[in-house]
Every structure is written in C-alpha cells, then in structure tokens.
Amino acid sequence: MAPTxxxxxxxxxxxxxxxxxxGVLQAGAGALSAPVSAAAPILYGLVLxxxxxxxxxxxxxxxxxxxxxxxxxxxxxxxxxxxPLWVGRYIGTALLIGLxxxxxxxxxxxxxxxxxRFFAGAVVVGAVIAVTIWVAADLAKFALWGxxxxxxxxxxxxxxxxxxxxxxxxxxxxxxxxxx
Numbered sequence: 001m002a003p004t005x006x007x008x009x010x011x012x013x014x015x016x017x018x019x020x021x022x023g024v025l026q027a028g029a030g031a032l033s034a035p036v037s038a039a040a041p042i043l044y045g046l047v048l049x050x051x052x053x054x055x056x057x058x059x060x061x062x063x064x065x066x067x068x069x070x071x072x073x074x075x076x077x078x079x080x081x082x083x084p085l086w087v088g089r090y091i092g093t094a095l096l097i098g099l100x101x102x103x104x105x106x107x108x109x110x111x112x113x114x115x116x117r118f119f120a121g122a123v124v125v126g127a128v129i130a131v132t133i134w135v136a137a138d139l140a141k142f143a144l145w146g147x148x149x150x151x152x153x154x155x156x157x158x159x160x161x162x163x164x165x166x167x168x169x170x171x172x173x174x175x176x177x178x179x180x
Contacts, residue, residue, distance in 0.1 A: 053075075
C-alpha cells in the first residue's frame with residue numbers, strides 16, 4: 001500500500017486555485033513594472049510586493065507546511081505562461097519568497113499563525129528584495145530622500161500585500177474553503 005501524503009488532493013487543488021489567481025495578478029504586476037519603472041520608479045516596490053500574495057493566502061487559509069512554496073510555484077508558472085520571457089524571474093522569485101515564507105512558518109513549527117509572523121516575514125522579504133534591487137539598480141541617480149523612500153516602499157509593498165493576503169485567507173476560511 002502506498003504511503004499517505006501529508007498534502008491531500010484537496011490541499012493541492014486549493015494551492016493550485018490560489019496559485020492561478022495570484023499568478024494572474026503577478027503577470028499584471030509584471031506588465032505594470034516597466035511603465036511604473038519608467039514613469040514613477042520610486043513606486044516599483046509597491047508593485048513588486050504582490051509577489052508575497054500566493055504564500056500568504058495559502059498559509060493563512062491552509063496552515064500547513066509547504067503550501068506557500070507550492071502555491072508560489074503554481075503562480076510563477078501561470079505568470080510565466082502570460083510572459084514566457086520572464087520565466088526565470090518568476091520561478092526565482094517564487095523560490096526565494098516561498099522558501100522565506102516557509103522558513104518563517106517553520107520557526108513556529110507550523111503551529112503558530114499569528115498575523116505578526118506574516119508581517120515579520122513580509123519585512124524580511126521586502127528587505128531581501130530591497131537589497132537585491134539596491135545592488136542591481138543604480139540608486140545613486142536618486143537624491144538621498146529618494147533612495148530612502150525607494151527602499152522604504154520595497155519594505156512597505158510586501159507588508160501591504162500581506163495585509164491583503166491575510167484578509168483574503170480569512171475570508172476564504174470563513175467561507176469554508178479550508179474544511180478539514
């Protein structure tokens with residue numbers, strides 16, 4: 001007899017549904033990134049913050065190990081189907097953020113799901129992305145205040161999207177999506 005999976009079919013299908021919905025949002029954010037970067041580059045962190053959404057919704061709703069990573073990977077595949085040129089970016093971002101979110105949940109042994117943990121994770125994700133962008137982008141072109149705001153919005157973007165994800169996850173839980 002085959003061993004039973006820790007992730008049931010219903011959990012995997014729920015991850016897939018969340019991944020498809022958030023993958024479409026990520027593709028939209030990808031489409032917005034070039035115009036935002038050209039017109040108002042200082043706001044780019046708010047747009048990029050949408051990438052935390054798959055894991056936050058999945059973890060808030062399902063409260064299980066690996067759901068953030070699985071959902072992120074599904075979202076990345078959906079976004080990559082829309083923008084195949086960015087498949088590497090989407091998969092890399094999914095792995096980075098999904099593993100960070102899983103790591104933070106693992107610290108609580110997947111038993112503690114207080115909102116502050118999600119927000120702490122969002123700040124960590126924002127900091128990692130801000131440092132990456134700081135190295136990759138020429139931030140010296142901004143005045144000092146612009147550099148500070150730019151980095152602050154990279155921290156704020158994931159926090160705001162985490163609040164949205166927690167609200168969605170709670171609403172789905174109240175609707176009975178996470179029945180055991």
